[in-house]
Amino acid sequence: xxxxxxxxxxxxxxxxxxxxxxxxxxxxxxxxxxxxxxxxxxxxxxxxxxxxxxxxxxxxxxxxxxxxxxxxxxxxxxxxxxxxxxxxxxxxxxxxxxxxxxxxxxxxxxxxxxxxxxxxxxxxxxxxxxxxxxxxxxxxxxxxxxxxxxxxxxxxxxxxxxxxxxxxxxxxxxxxxxxxxxxxxxxxxxxxxxxxxxxxxxxxxxxxxxxxxxxxxxxxxxxxxxxxxxxxxxxxxxxxxxxxxxxxxxxxxxxxxxxxxxxxxxxxxxxxxxxxxxxxxxxxxxxxxxxxxxxxxxxxxxxxxxxxxxxxxxxxxxxxxxxxxxxxxxxxxxxxxxxxxxxxxxxxxxxxxxxxxxxxxxxxxxxxxxxxxxxxxxxxxxxxxxxxxxxxxxxxxxxxxxxxxxxxxxxxxxxxxxxxxxxxxxxxxxxxxxxxxxxxxxxxxxxxxxxxxxxxxxxxxxxxxxxxxxxxxxxxxxxxxxxxxxxxxxxxxxxxxxxxxxxxxxxxxxxxxxxxxxxxxxxxxxxxxxxxxxxxxxxxxxxxxxxxxxxxxxxxxxxxxxxxxxxxxxxxxxxxxxxxxxxxxxxxxxxxxxxxxxxxxxxxxxxxxxxxxxxxxxxxxxxxxxxxxxxxxxxxxxxxxxxxxxxxxxxxxxxxxxxxxxxxxxxxxxxx
Amino acid sequence: xxxxxxxxxxxxxxxxxxxxxxxxxxxxxxxxxxxxxxxxxxxxxxxxxxxxxxxxxxxxxxxxxxxxxxxxxxxxxxxxxxxxxxxxxxxxxxxxxxxxxxxxxxxxxxxxxxxxxxxxxxxxxxxxxxxxxxxxxxxxxxxxxxxxxxxxxxxxxxxxxxxxxxxxxxxxxxxxxxxxxxxxxxxxxxxxxxxxxxxxxxxxxxxxxxxxxxxxxxxxxxxxxxxxxxxxxxxxxxxxxxxxxxxxxxxxxxxxxxxxxxxxxxxxxxxxxxxxxxxxxxxxxxxxxxxxxxxxxxxxxxxx
Numbered sequence: 005x006x007x008x009x010x011x012x013x014x015x016x017x018x019x020x021x022x023x024x025x026x027x028x029x030x031x032x033x034x035x036x037x038x039x040x041x042x043x044x045x046x047x048x049x050x051x052x053x054x055x056x057x058x059x060x061x062x063x064x065x066x067x068x069x070x071x072x073x074x075x076x077x078x079x080x081x082x083x084x085x086x087x088x089x090x091x092x093x094x095x096x097x098x099x100x101x102x103x104x105x106x107x108x109x110x111x112x113x114x115x116x117x118x119x120x121x122x123x124x125x126x127x128x129x130x131x132x133x134x135x136x137x138x139x140x141x142x143x144x145x146x147x148x149x150x151x152x153x154x155x156x157x158x159x160x161x162x163x164x165x166x167x168x169x170x171x172x173x174x175x176x177x178x179x180x181x182x183x184x185x186x187x188x189x190x191x192x193x194x195x196x197x198x199x200x201x202x203x204x205x206x207x208x209x210x211x212x213x214x215x216x217x218x219x220x221x222x223x224x225x226x227x228x229x230x231x232x233x234x235x236x237x238x239x240x241x242x243x244x245x246x247x248x249x250x251x252x253x254x255x256x257x258x259x260x261x262x263x264x265x266x267x268x269x270x271x272x273x274x275x276x277x278x279x280x281x282x283x284x285x286x287x288x289x290x291x292x293x294x295x296x297x298x299x300x301x302x303x304x305x306x307x308x309x310x311x312x313x314x315x316x317x318x319x320x321x322x323x324x325x326x327x328x329x330x331x332x333x334x335x336x337x338x339x340x341x342x343x344x345x346x347x348x349x350x351x352x353x354x355x356x357x358x359x360x361x362x363x364x365x366x367x368x369x370x371x372x373x374x375x376x377x378x379x380x381x382x383x384x385x386x387x388x389x390x391x392x393x394x395x396x397x398x399x400x401x402x403x404x405x406x407x408x409x410x411x412x413x414x415x416x417x418x419x420x421x422x423x424x425x426x427x428x429x430x431x432x433x434x435x436x437x438x439x440x441x442x443x444x445x446x447x448x449x450x451x452x453x454x455x456x457x458x459x460x461x462x463x464x465x466x467x468x469x470x471x472x473x474x475x476x477x478x479x480x481x482x483x484x485x486x487x488x489x490x491x492x493x494x495x496x497x498x499x500x501x502x503x504x505x506x507x508x509x510x511x512x513x514x515x516x517x518x519x520x521x522x523x524x525x526x527x528x529x530x531x532x533x534x535x536x537x538x539x540x541x542x543x544x545x546x547x548x549x550x551x552x553x554x555x556x557x558x559x560x561x562x563x564x565x566x567x568x569x570x571x572x573x574x575x576x577x578x579x580x581x582x583x584x585x586x587x588x589x590x591x592x593x594x595x596x597x598x599x600x601x602x603x604x605x606x607x608x609x610x611x612x613x614x615x616x617x618x619x620x621x622x623x624x625x626x627x628x629x630x631x632x633x634x635x636x637x638x639x640x641x642x643x644x645x646x647x648x649x650x651x652x653x654x655x656x657x658x659x660x661x662x663x664x665x666x667x668x669x670x671x672x673x674x675x676x
Numbered sequence: 677x678x679x680x681x682x683x684x685x686x687x688x689x690x691x692x693x694x695x696x697x698x699x700x701x702x703x704x705x706x707x708x709x710x711x712x713x714x715x716x717x718x719x720x721x722x723x724x725x726x727x728x729x730x731x732x733x734x735x736x737x738x739x740x741x742x743x744x745x746x747x748x749x750x751x752x753x754x755x756x757x758x759x760x761x762x763x764x765x766x767x768x769x770x771x772x773x774x775x776x777x778x779x780x781x782x783x784x785x786x787x788x789x790x791x792x793x794x795x796x797x798x799x800x801x802x803x804x805x806x807x808x809x810x811x812x813x814x815x816x817x818x819x820x821x822x823x824x825x826x827x828x829x830x831x832x833x834x835x836x837x838x839x840x841x842x843x844x845x846x847x848x849x850x851x852x853x854x855x856x857x858x859x860x861x862x863x864x865x866x867x868x869x870x871x872x873x874x875x876x877x878x879x880x881x882x883x884x885x886x887x888x889x890x891x892x893x894x895x896x897x898x899x900x901x902x903x904x905x906x907x908x909x910x911x912x913x914x915x916x917x918x919x920x921x922x923x924x925x926x927x928x929x930x931x932x933x934x935x936x937x938x939x940x941x942x943x944x945x946x947x948x949x950x951x952x953x954x955x956x957x958x959x960x961x962x963x964x965x966x967x968x969x970x971x972x973x974x975x976x977x978x979x980x
Contacts, residue, residue: 323802440927443924558840599936
């Protein structure tokens with residue numbers, strides 16, 4: 005793969021150089037080359053989650069050329085090598101070119117690592133394949149396999165756009181996405197229970213996407229047809245894992261699928277400063293997975309959508325928008341009895357429409373108000389229909405040059421229909437279905453307020469502050485079990501000041517507090533005196549009500565400074581960021597006592613970034629920098645991590661969050 | 677033709693003639709007020725030099741007199757006589773033009789650009805965000821927006837979310853705002869580049885699109901029922917931590933058991949109870965939560 009990468013780079017470079025060195029070209033750009041050292045306790049996947057930060061050499065380049073109406077741009081980022089490999093895991097290259105008004109082309113290559121968890125282990129052998137074998141033992145030190153959960157993604161492709169100085173255009177783009185690596189998968193040895201093993205699932209995906217778009221464009225009409233063809237292929241249909249008990253475990257993995265979509269749209273200018281926009285599309289998704297049995301499944305899902313919107317500005321202070329859209333998902337997949345269970349298909353229809361009216365009031369005040377309706381019909385007993393009615397109003401004022409203020413209020417009322425009022429026999433677990441709903445498809449009201457002010461009291465001084473409050477109040481008379489209430493407060497503040505030629509300083513602070521209350525019922529079917537009805541008043545060891553309140557708090561603040569130490573020669577730039585999250589769950593029980601959870605995704609992240617930038621000449625800049633990151637994570641679900649819990653085996657997935665890293669670097673940038 | 681019609685025709689012809697004559701005399705007298713870019717350079721030398729290196733300037737090379745400063749700033753005749761912001765169309769913070777007026781200058785050419793054709797439908801237009809709020813025209817580089825920095829200037833809540841411990845690689849530069857959104861307007865909510873959320877997410881996550889024999893309806897309907905796209909406190913961009921998130925819908929499982937602090941690795945709960953809480957919680961067993969093709973109740977409950 006690295007050879008492929010280098011070949012692509014070389015091809016791009018040659019193409020760019022050929023253009024750049026043409027006679028009388030206008031060439032500009034830059035090249036950066038640097039070295040980096042990384043120290044500290046940094047062997048956590050979290051530190052390298054989406055980036056390749058190792059000791060080594062790194063660089064970037066940018067080349068822009070113009071000649072006789074032709075242009076070309078070549079860009080490379082995160083180019084380099086480490087002591088382990090040539091080419092960084094997050095490298096990217098992009099070539100763009102063309103002739104103004106006539107055609108464009110592009111080529112790109114982009115890698116993204118997704119490091120999930122390092123230092124993992126399993127008693128299975130065959131890691132990386134779709135066939136794991138092994139025998140559980142309770143001593144993880146003796147387990148056969150050590151590995152990292154990481155997925156490396158590569159996207160590459162290219163595109164063309166043709167218009168040839170006519171009102172007609174055509175564009176096409178091809179993208180291949182490859183993803184390879186391992187991610188965690190858990191399974192119990194018996195399908196309905198038994199010992200649990202966490203194991204590495206092989207990821208070996210290839211997706212080919214072809215996009216096209218063609219149409220006509222003029223000032224008063226733009227009309228186009230577009231489409232997409234996409235194939236997804238997973239090298240592994242199943243993951244088989246073998247242990248003496250049971251002889252075989254088989255997990256289904258994401259199936260191969262084919263997807264295509266065609267669409268058309270138009271924007272038409274009309275009288276009264278009006279614009280009509282239309283769009284329609286049809287998409288089809290198919291899959292025929294190998295089920296390892298004589299059963300056949302032909303997955304066949306279609307999405308049909310139509311949308312229209314009309315905006316109008318009939319008189320200067322008034323502007324309106326009216327919109328309507330309809331989307332339906334149809335599922336024509338075959339249903340059958342599969343392993344003793346009847347399969348079913350899910351489909352839905354969504355109708356959405358609304359009106360927005362904006363009016364410019366005196367004193368540079370703009371008022372907006374509107375109404376929106378959304379109806380979703382589903383072929384589901386538990387969420388047959390939901391209907392949303394949303395109204396909102398917004399005021400924005402920028403009468404004073406130094407102040408922009410905005411306030412918005414929104415109210416949502418959701419009504420839901422369901423058909424599970426008689427499920428169950430009254431004493432079995434299914435009866436609980438009478439009282440629970442999907443939280444996204446149940447009755448609720450929502451109030452949301454948002455206010456913000458941007459202030460520039462003097463030149464080079466800016467402030468901004470925002471406050472938002474949202475409450476979702478679920479109808480607990482109709483939905484007795486499940487989410488009951490969610491409240492969220494948010495504050496965002498930032499400020500910036502510049503004393504030209506002396507320094508720039510900026511800072512920010514944000515705070516968010518979220519509270520989620522939910523109602524639940526423990527119910528042991530067949531238990532003595534057990535009653536599934538949460539309104540029955542029965543609270544005994546075999547059936548009792550309990551509530552959970554999840555409290556999340558997030559705080560972030562930081563500051564940045566930029567000081568020219570020697571004017572036009574030496575700049576010092578530094579920033580400090582602090583982020584803290586605190587989560588906890590409080591229980592109220594009408595049965596056995598419960599212990600609150602004190603740490604739920606708690607973390608503190610500190611980041612210091614400092615660099616000195618020395619401009620040696622107009623073209624050459626030297627930078628010396630230092631990055632410090634410290635991340636501490638505490639969570640009840642991962643604290644005191646153990647690979648073995650009774651007869652259950654974990655692999656260490658996501659147990660390696662904490663890190664402290666020091667990164668020092670030196671780099672030179674040459675501009676031309 | 678009756679007398680009344682004749683009269684109307686005569687009046688119309690007269691009116692048209694007067695307009696034409698007035699127009700011709702106005703042009704002849706130079707009242708339109710175009711002065712040419714060279715005149716602008718006399719005072720705005722630095723800006724002109726910068727603009728000469730810009731993408732627009734390169735695109736306009738060789739196109740003649742009609743392409744220059746006044747293409748965007750309008751006729752500068754009055755401005756030359758009376759240099760002030762009131763006498764010229766400007767785009768900076770202290771501009772005297774409204775957002776709509778400023779955008780109209782750009783749209784006079786770019787309304788025919790396919791990706792901008794739904795500008796009138798978008799939220800940015802309705803919020804008085806004009807083109808120059810995001811695009812720098814005079815700079816040497818292409819007028820492409822620096823993402824996500826430019827977007828974060830206004831969308832501070834998104835900036836905050838993108839910096840949370842679980843996030844799409846936005847701040848790492850691997851996912852751009854414009855990969856998912858068209859800031860120039862779409863007919864979709866959130867100006868996303870798809871008809872609905874799921875079809876957008878499936879572009880990069882085709883392994884989640886199925887179709888699956890066993891579907892998880894909220895998953896099929898809207899990825900954002902469980903996930904938040906920019907960043908979250910909880911891993912996997914979940915809006916809440918498991919098992920709380922799952923228990924917000926599912927009570928009749930295990931059955932409605934509260935998983936409290938005793939269910940941690942060192943807690944006093946039984947291993948079978950802990951198993952449903954520690955590590956990846958519900959996903960320890962229900963690992964195919966986006967859909968399954970396995971037979972029987974194991975597939976139906978997403979455990980295989």
